Amino acid sequence: xxxxxxxxxxxxxxxxxxxxxxxxxxxxxxxxxxxxxxxxxxxxxxxxxxxxxxxxxxxxxxxxxxxxxxxxxxxxxxxxxxxxxxxxxxxxxxxxxxxxxxxxxxxxxxxxxxx
Amino acid sequence: xxxxxxxxxxxxxxxxxxxxxxxxxxxxxxxxxxxxxxxxxxxxxxxxxxxxxxxxxxxxxxxxxxxxxxxxxxxxxxxxxxxxxxxxxxxxxxxxxxxxxxxxxxxxxx
Numbered sequence: 001x002x003x004x005x006x007x008x009x010x011x012x013x014x015x016x017x018x019x020x021x022x023x024x025x026x027x028x029x030x031x032x033x034x035x036x037x038x039x040x041x042x043x044x045x046x047x048x049x050x051x052x053x054x055x056x057x058x059x060x061x062x063x064x065x066x067x068x069x070x071x072x073x074x075x076x077x078x079x080x081x082x083x084x085x086x087x088x089x090x091x092x093x094x095x096x097x098x099x100x101x102x103x104x105x106x107x108x109x110x111x112x113x114x115x
Numbered sequence: 116x117x118x119x120x121x122x123x124x125x126x127x128x129x130x131x132x133x134x135x136x137x138x139x140x141x142x143x144x145x146x147x148x149x150x151x152x153x154x155x156x157x158x159x160x161x162x163x164x165x166x167x168x169x170x171x172x173x174x175x176x177x178x179x180x181x182x183x184x185x186x187x188x189x190x191x192x193x194x195x196x197x198x199x200x201x202x203x204x205x206x207x208x209x210x211x212x213x214x215x216x217x218x219x220x221x222x223x224x225x
Contacts, residue, residue, distance in 0.1 A: 044202070044216050044217065044219060047214035047215065058212040101149045101161055101165075
């Protein structure tokens with residue numbers, strides 16, 4: 001069964017960079033979009049952005065250019081980097097396959113921003 | 116930015132009853148709307164896309180309808196495993212690429 005497996009630290013200090021990776025367990029990243037979403041405590045899901053297998057990207061303007069999503073096709077991985085984090089970036093982060101309809105999700109990673 | 120508003124916030128029903136969930140968009144999204152089921156400790160699961168197209172393996176008691184700004188997810192007869200949080204999401208690509216989610220409707224057992 002194909003899975004998306006997330007990895008990365010659960011604690012990040014304020015002003016530092018959050019880095020998460022999502023690994024596709026089977027198959028390839030080709031011919032798909034790969035998305036990151038997050039859910040702050042008590043709030044709705046929030047779209048962060050996506051990368052197409054060609055490397056093209058789209059991001060939510062609400063992140064003001066702090067997010068970067070990239071691919072490593074040799075490892076079947078895609079990653080999220082979010083710079084200059086603050087308390088408002090504390091959330092459960094999910095990766096997913098797709099750009100619109102998201103039909104395969106990672107297990108979620110709680111990332112807490114705290115010193 | 117397209118804002119999605121779901122109603123009601125909570126639906127208290129018994130197994131076997133019909134659940135009707137609403138999602139309203141602040142501007143037309145055509146049929147670019149999906150519904151997800153989210154249970155505690157799990158990742159969201161795609162139920163419906165293109166407003167009314169059920170994902171493979173989703174039971175036919177789940178159905179979606181609507182166009183433009185008003186959408187409905189109906190669960191015809193609630194099963195115990197259906198008590199969960201449900202989100203709608205829009206994925207319109209025009210005039211710019213942006214995705215947004217509703218705030219969710221909780222379907223709880225009465």
